[in-house]
Amino acid sequence: MEEVEQTAGERMAGGSSPDSTSSRVSASVNTTLTEKKPEAGPAKLGPVGWARWFWRTLTSMKTALILLFLFALASIPGSIWPQRGVSDAMVVRYFDDSPQLAEWLDRFWLFDVFKAPWFAAIYLLLFLSLIGCVLPRTKAHLRELRKKPPAPPRNLVRLPQHASFESDLTVETAAARLRARRFRVTTGPDWVAGEKGYLRETGNLVFHVALLGLLVAVGMGTLYGYRGNVLVVEGEGFANTVAAYDRYMPGQQVSAESLEPFSFALDDFQATYIASGERRGQPLDFEAKLKVTDAPGAPERDYALKVNDPLEVNGTQTYLIDHGYAPTFKITDGKGQVAFDGPVPCLVAQPANFTSECVIKVPDAQPEQLGLLVAFRPTTVPLNGDWVSVFPGAANPTAQVYGAFAGDLGLKNGRPQSVYELDPASLKKMKPLVMKAEPLAVGKKLDLPGGTGSIEFTGVKEWIALQIAYDPGRMPAFVASTLAVLGLVLSLTVRRRRVWVRVKDAPAEASGGSGHEHDRKHVEVGGLTRTEGSDFSEEFAEIVSVLNPGVKDAR
Amino acid sequence: MPAEVDAGLALLSDQLILATVLLYVFAMIGYALDLGFGRSKVKARAVAEPALVTVGGGTAAAPPASEESSAPAVKAPPAWAMWAGPVAVGLSWLGWAANLGSILTRGLAVGRWPWGNMYEFVVAMCFAAVSAFLFMNLRYRIRFLGAFVMVAATLGLGFSVRYLQVQAGPVVPALNSYWVAIHVSAAIIASGLFIMAGVSGVLYLIRKDTSVRLPSLADLDRVAHRAIVIAFPIWTFAVIAGALWADKAWGRYWGWDPKEVWAFITWIAYAAYLHARATAGFKGKAAMIVQLIAFACLLFNLVGVNIFLGGLHSYAEVPG
Ligand code: HEM
Numbered sequence: 001m002e003e004v005e006q007t008a009g010e011r012m013a014g015g016s017s018p019d020s021t022s023s024r025v026s027a028s029v030n031t032t033l034t035e036k037k038p039e040a041g042p043a044k045l046g047p048v049g050w051a052r053w054f055w056r057t058l059t060s061m062k063t064a065l066i067l068l069f070l071f072a073l074a075s076i077p078g079s080i081w082p083q084r085g086v087s088d089a090m091v092v093r094y095f096d097d098s099p100q101l102a103e104w105l106d107r108f109w110l111f112d113v114f115k116a117p118w119f120a121a122i123y124l125l126l127f128l129s130l131i132g133c134v135l136p137r138t139k140a141h142l143r144e145l146r147k148k149p150p151a152p153p154r155n156l157v158r159l160p161q162h163a164s165f166e167s168d169l170t171v172e173t174a175a176a177r178l179r180a181r182r183f184r185v186t187t188g189p190d191w192v193a194g195e196k197g198y199l200r201e202t203g204n205l206v207f208h209v210a211l212l213g214l215l216v217a218v219g220m221g222t223l224y225g226y227r228g229n230v231l232v233v234e235g236e237g238f239a240n241t242v243a244a245y246d247r248y249m250p251g252q253q254v255s256a257e258s259l260e261p262f263s264f265a266l267d268d269f270q271a272t273y274i275a276s277g278e279r280r281g282q283p284l285d286f287e288a289k290l291k292v293t294d295a296p297g298a299p300e301r302d303y304a305l306k307v308n309d310p311l312e313v314n315g316t317q318t319y320l321i322d323h324g325y326a327p328t329f330k331i332t333d334g335k336g337q338v339a340f341d342g343p344v345p346c347l348v349a350q351p352a353n354f355t356s357e358c359v360i361k362v363p364d365a366q367p368e369q370l371g372l373l374v375a376f377r378p379t380t381v382p383l384n385g386d387w388v389s390v391f392p393g394a395a396n397p398t399a400q401v402y403g404a405f406a407g408d409l410g411l412k413n414g415r416p417q418s419v420y421e422l423d424p425a426s427l428k429k430m431k432p433l434v435m436k437a438e439p440l441a442v443g444k445k446l447d448l449p450g451g452t453g454s455i456e457f458t459g460v461k462e463w464i465a466l467q468i469a470y471d472p473g474r475m476p477a478f479v480a481s482t483l484a485v486l487g488l489v490l491s492l493t494v495r496r497r498r499v500w501v502r503v504k505d506a507p508a509e510a511s512g513g514s515g516h517e518h519d520r521k522h523v524e525v526g527g528l529t530r531t532e533g534s535d536f537s538e539e540f541a542e543i544v545s546v547l548n549p550g551v552k553d554a555r
Numbered sequence: 556m557p558a559e560v561d562a563g564l565a566l567l568s569d570q571l572i573l574a575t576v577l578l579y580v581f582a583m584i585g586y587a588l589d590l591g592f593g594r595s596k597v598k599a600r601a602v603a604e605p606a607l608v609t610v611g612g613g614t615a616a617a618p619p620a621s622e623e624s625s626a627p628a629v630k631a632p633p634a635w636a637m638w639a640g641p642v643a644v645g646l647s648w649l650g651w652a653a654n655l656g657s658i659l660t661r662g663l664a665v666g667r668w669p670w671g672n673m674y675e676f677v678v679a680m681c682f683a684a685v686s687a688f689l690f691m692n693l694r695y696r697i698r699f700l701g702a703f704v705m706v707a708a709t710l711g712l713g714f715s716v717r718y719l720q721v722q723a724g725p726v727v728p729a730l731n732s733y734w735v736a737i738h739v740s741a742a743i744i745a746s747g748l749f750i751m752a753g754v755s756g757v758l759y760l761i762r763k764d765t766s767v768r769l770p771s772l773a774d775l776d777r778v779a780h781r782a783i784v785i786a787f788p789i790w791t792f793a794v795i796a797g798a799l800w801a802d803k804a805w806g807r808y809w810g811w812d813p814k815e816v817w818a819f820i821t822w823i824a825y826a827a828y829l830h831a832r833a834t835a836g837f838k839g840k841a842a843m844i845v846q847l848i849a850f851a852c853l854l855f856n857l858v859g860v861n862i863f864l865g866g867l868h869s870y871a872e873v874p875g
Pocket residue numbers: 670671672676726729730735738739742793794796797798799800801802804805808809810814815818856857867868869870
């Protein structure tokens with residue numbers, strides 16, 4: 001976004017350089033100079049005038065810089081407060097811990113910073129501003145590319161770089177030598193003008209256009225892509241339909257029919273941990289063995305899903321993002337009927353050793369519904385009259401009922417309930433049966449008091465959490481950002497420079513007397529670059545020595 | 556990836572890092588002696604290139620405001636002082652080799668890329684900063700920065716040995732990917748260069764006109780700018796590689812995770828520096844301040860985000 005208000009030609013010739021020499025020269029050399037300054041406040045303008053003033057101000061370099069800064073500043077809150085869609089659980093906790101503050105923060109979209117209207121306003125203005133400066137600059141650059149380097153200024157000595165020497169150099173050889181150094185060259189009767197480094201502006205434009213492309217790609221992803229989460233227990237499966245998701249976040253333009261119709265079953269999940277030493281318990285590898293069907297009727301294939309290695313079906317990616325235990329239970333009710341039999345996915349309470357908390361709701365139990373709270377420990381050891389898990393792998397799994405209740409679970413009152421939680425309001429009205437039992441090993445059973453039933457711990461399965469995402473903007477975003485880097489490198493490393501050579505007949509006193517031959521010429525060379533912070537003198541000296549071989553440094 | 560750790564090599568790595576710290580400290584002393592007693596840079600330059608020294612800046616004129624600073628510049632430096640600089644450079648190269656050795660042995664000991672946690676990451680970053688200095692010194696004669704770069708590297712290494720060190724071992728599955736080689740290496744190289752630039756920037760701001768012993772403003776400005784021009788594209792690349800990895804690991808290429816937010820902010824801040832420096836009237840001190848703000852964002856991202864904000868980067872756990 002460098003020097004947006006200036007045209008390419010003006011940039012390199014030193015329009016706003018504080019160096020008075022070069023700006024004087026550029027004024028005399030450059031005719032494409034069009035300084036666009038935001039005009040001072042329009043005192044009595046019509047709507048058109050206002051619009052023009054607004055556009056000028058918006059597309060000025062200063063505004064772009066300010067917007068860029070605002071963009072960065074505006075994203076800071078997004079890293080301070082938890083964000084919906086990134087860490088929803090923490091947002092919920094925030095609302096629980098300080099509801100009033102949370103409500104106020106929410107009013108300012110501080111839990112949705114990157115979807116906030118004020119955030120959108122900043123980047124839309126920024127990109128409008130980008131378009132406003134890229135378009136005229138592209139036009140100017142295209143014109144520039146077709147143009148010949150300008151004729152030399154009258155006085156080459158006034159240029160920031162200059163040299164002169166006596167030699168038999170002709171205009172033709174000077175031009176040839178400059179061309180050999182990949183200068184674009186024009187010649188006059190007694191002068192040569194050379195220019196190179198056009199790639200700098202090309203790179204700069206590519207960079208800015210690529211940024212625009214990136215925005216479009218991101219926008220495409222949010223409109224036409226979708227994302228969802230689902231939890232799958234070993235032995236179960238998933239088919240990619242909206243209903244199968246635990247949580248489904250579609251873009252505005254996504255219809256339920258456009259979901260890629262693949263499905264898979266989870267045969268087995270395996271987590272490997274370090275077994276001993278200081279890092280005991282650290283995970284080494286996760287692998288989920290899937291049987292994938294790419295489309296209805298297609299042959300089944302095996303796939304080992306791992307972290308960093310998503311399953312891809314026609315551009316829809318499935319990621320392994322979490323895992324946990326799903327112990328299986330068989331619950332018999334007061335009437336002797338099996339009211340529940342299957343796995344219960346548990347929340348991980350202590351990630352280091354996978355102590356997990358499980359909630360079992362048994363609405364089918366007769367005569368009363370049952371609710372159970374169970375602690376699951378994969379590797380259980382007794383400690384001070386209590387039990388703890390010491391390893392995340394399931395070496396000695398136990399399930400401990402620490403709360404069993406009979407009564408109405410409150411599922412019918414219409415309020416949505418989390419499957420991982422007993423509704424606290426209903427819980428108060430339920431009858432406690434057991435508050436802390438001994439842990440059960442696999443195959444063991446606990447009888448609930450009062451003939452209300454029994455619970456048997458029948459085995460251990462594991463669950464995996466998957467994220468399934470479709471984002472049509474991925475490849476375009478990748479291409480755009482790659483182009484942006486290439487453009488950036490060009491615009492940072494290439495420098496635009498001009499060199500002029502003027503060949504005059506040597507003045508009489510110089511060629512006479514000291515035995516010089518008659519075709520000896522007086523050659524003046526001048527050069528300038530507008531790229532700040534770059535040192536042109538070294539290259540200029542090289543160029544001079546190429547023009548005047550045999551003399552090391554002509555200055 | 557093998558789960559076994561070669562204990563011998565791991566120990567060697569730990570010893571080499573201590574050797575590195577010692578060598579850097581000695582080098583730092585050497586550079587300091589060179590600055591304090593060696594040939595004054597300003598005087599040397601004033602003789603060599605009279606045209607470039609602007610009178611009135613206080614540098615060439617060196618008014619006898621403080622005797623300490625001007626007196627040694629007048630006298631010829633003692634013979635031993637002539638050696639302080641070259642010896643310091645030699646010591647830094649030795650320290651650099653020990654640092655490299657430490658990183659290599661750690662990598663060999665655990666059979667993976669040796670930047671899988673905060674300790675390894677900071678060690679590699681200090682190594683990158685010293686490398687940036689030593690290699691730039693080969694080309695641009697920036698020995699004057701040596702003392703300050705060594706201070707930064709020693710502090711960084713000391714901090715990581717004292718507070719971040721964890722036993723060598725395998726990484727969690729999330730980090731077990733070839734993207735470590737691409738994304739993290741780029742982040743490390745860019746950070747090393749940014750540290751160099753940051754050191755120059757700090758010096759630039761605290762330097763007084765009378766401190767003839769310190770490098771000149773123009774030199775500091777040039778070093779900072781060169782380092783950033785190289786580092787900025789590498790940084791951009793690191794961020795993009797991070798996005799590619801995130802696309803493989805987290806299910807989206809960009810999701811405004813705290814580290815992503817701060818990588819973005821840092822990127823904008825350095826871009827602002829480059830723009831500021833290229834804009835007339837905003838050069839010198841103002842641009843340098845922008846650079847240091849960017850540097851602060853960088854450091855916050857490297858350290859602060861891991862400690863205060865958390866996020867998805869699983870390497871970032873700091874031992875308690
Ligand atoms: C620019 C500042 C950043 C730095 C200094 C940085 C540094 C690191 C480091 C040190 C690792 C750990 C690898 C290892 O130790 O083996 C890492 C991993 C990773 N980075 Fe970055 N990163 C940065 C930004 C980003 C961004 C912007 C993204 C995504 C858009 C990203 C995505 C990732 C991913 C996906 C991983 C591996 C997965 C994981 O750690 O769980 N990083 N990064």
